[in-house]
Amino acid sequence: MNTLTSTAGPPLPATTPVATDRAKTARHERARRRRFALLHALPLPAWQLAFFLGPLLFLLVLSFWTVRDFRIEPAFAWINWERMLGQPHVWQTYARTFGYALLATVLASLIAFPASFAIAFQLSERRRRLCMFLLVIPFFTSYLVRVYAWQIFLSDEGVINALLGALGLGPARMLNTALGTQIGYLTLTLPLVVLIQTMSLLLVDRSQIEAARNLGCAPLRSVFQVVIPAARVGLVVAALFCFIFAFGDFVSPLYLGGGTAPTMSLLIIDTTKAGQQWPRAAVLAVLMIATLMAVALAMTSYAYRGRK
Numbered sequence: 001m002n003t004l005t006s007t008a009g010p011p012l013p014a015t016t017p018v019a020t021d022r023a024k025t026a027r028h029e030r031a032r033r034r035r036f037a038l039l040h041a042l043p044l045p046a047w048q049l050a051f052f053l054g055p056l057l058f059l060l061v062l063s064f065w066t067v068r069d070f071r072i073e074p075a076f077a078w079i080n081w082e083r084m085l086g087q088p089h090v091w092q093t094y095a096r097t098f099g100y101a102l103l104a105t106v107l108a109s110l111i112a113f114p115a116s117f118a119i120a121f122q123l124s125e126r127r128r129r130l131c132m133f134l135l136v137i138p139f140f141t142s143y144l145v146r147v148y149a150w151q152i153f154l155s156d157e158g159v160i161n162a163l164l165g166a167l168g169l170g171p172a173r174m175l176n177t178a179l180g181t182q183i184g185y186l187t188l189t190l191p192l193v194v195l196i197q198t199m200s201l202l203l204v205d206r207s208q209i210e211a212a213r214n215l216g217c218a219p220l221r222s223v224f225q226v227v228i229p230a231a232r233v234g235l236v237v238a239a240l241f242c243f244i245f246a247f248g249d250f251v252s253p254l255y256l257g258g259g260t261a262p263t264m265s266l267l268i269i270d271t272t273k274a275g276q277q278w279p280r281a282a283v284l285a286v287l288m289i290a291t292l293m294a295v296a297l298a299m300t301s302y303a304y305r306g307r308k
Contacts, residue, residue, distance in 0.1 A: 056289060063282040070276050084283040090267070094287070097263040100178070101247035104185035108193045108242045109235070111186070116197035117223070120204075132198065135191045146187050147255050154180055154256065176258025184252025189242040196241065200234020201227065236303035243299075244292055264288050 066075045084090055119131050138146065153159045154174040161171040174180055204227055212222040228235065250265035259266055264284055271281040 056286075059282045059285050059289075063279055063286055065279045067275060067277055067279060072276070072278055080279045080283050084280050085287075090284070093262055093264055093267050094291075096261060097247060097265075098291070100181060100185070100253075100263060101243050104182055104189065104246040105239050105243045107182065108186055108189050109197075109239050112190060112193040112197050112238070113235075116194050116201055117227070119194075119198045120201035132195065135195050138187075138191045143188055144251055144255075147184055147251050150180070150183060150187065150256060151175060154183065175256065176260060178257065178261065180256035180258070181252050181261075184256040185242075185246045185249065188249060188252065189245050192245075193238045193242050196234055196238035197231070200231040200238070203234070204230045233303045236299050240296060240299045243295060247292060248288065 062072075063080055064076050064078070066073055066077055066079065119128055123131065151158075155161070156171055156173065156175070158175070160174065164170065164172060174183075208226050208230060209222055212226045213219075217225060248265060250263065250269065253259060253261075253263045253266055257263075262270070264287075268281045268284050271277050271284065
C-alpha cells in the first residue's frame with residue numbers, strides 16, 4: 001500500500017519585493033499629488049496674505065501711531081482708539097451706515113427675488129441667456145458714471161420732477177437725501193443680487209417642486225417651503241454681497257446723499273483731511289472691517305446651517 005505524502009514548500013515571505021515596490025510607488029504617487037495640489041492652492045493664500053492680511057495688519061498697526069506737527073510717527077498709544085470710539089458722533093455714524101446697508105440689503109433682496117424667480121423658472125433658455133447678458137451690461141459702465149446719471153433724474157429740475165410737474169404733483173426733493181443714497185446702493189448692488197439669486201435658483205431640483213405640487217401644496221407656499229430653503233445658500237450670499245458693497249460705499253452717500261448724513265466711509269475721508277489724521281482713520285477702517293467679517297461669518301453660518 002503506497003502512502004501519499006505531501007511535502008509543503010518553504011513559507012512565502014509576508015511581503016514580496018514586487019509588493020514592496022508597488023507600495024513605495026503608491027506612496028510616491030500620493031506624495032506627488034499632495035505636492036501638486038499644494039502648488040496649485042498656493043496662489044490663493046499668497047494673494048490673501050499680500051492683499052488682505054498684509055494691509056489689514058498695516059491698518060491695525062497704523063491705528064496706534066500718532067500725528068505730531070502733521071507728521072505720522074510710529075508709536076504704541078491707545079489715544080486714537082479712545083478718542084474715536086469715545087465720540088458719540090462716531091457711533092451715530094456707525095449706526096447710520098449699518099442701517100443704510102441693512103435697508104439696502106433687504107430692499108435689493110426683495111426686489112430681486114421675483115425677477116430671479118421669473119428668469120430661473122418662467123423663461124426659456126434663450127430668453128434666460130438674454131436676461132443674464134442684460135444684467136451684466138451695467139457693469140460695463142463705471143459706477144460713478146451711473147451715479148452722475150442719477151443726479152440728472154433726481155435733481156429738483158430733473159427728469160422725474162419734470163414728469164411729476166406735468167401731472168400736477170409738484171417737485172419732490174430726492175437728491176441729497178437718504179432716498180438718493182438708497183437709489184445709489186440699489187444701482188450698485190441690484191444687478192449682482194439678481195445674478196447670484198438666479199444662479200442659485202437654477203440649481204434647485206425641479207422634482208422637489210413637482211412633488212410639493214402633487215401633494216397639494218399651493219404655488220406660493222411651495223416657493224416658501226421648497227424653493228427658498230433649497231436656494232438658501234445663494235440667497236444669503238447675494239444678500240451678503242449687497243451688505244458689503246453698501247456698507248463700504250462712499251459714492252452714493254456723497255453724490256446722491258449730499259454728505260449731509262455722513263456714513264463711515266465719508267467719516268474716514270473727513271478724518272484724513274483733518275490734520276492728516278491717518279491713524280484715527282485707521283481706527284474707523286479696522287472697525288468697519290471687523291463689522292464686515294462678523295456679518296459675513298454670521299450669514300455664512302446661517303446659510304450652511306444644517307448642511308453636511
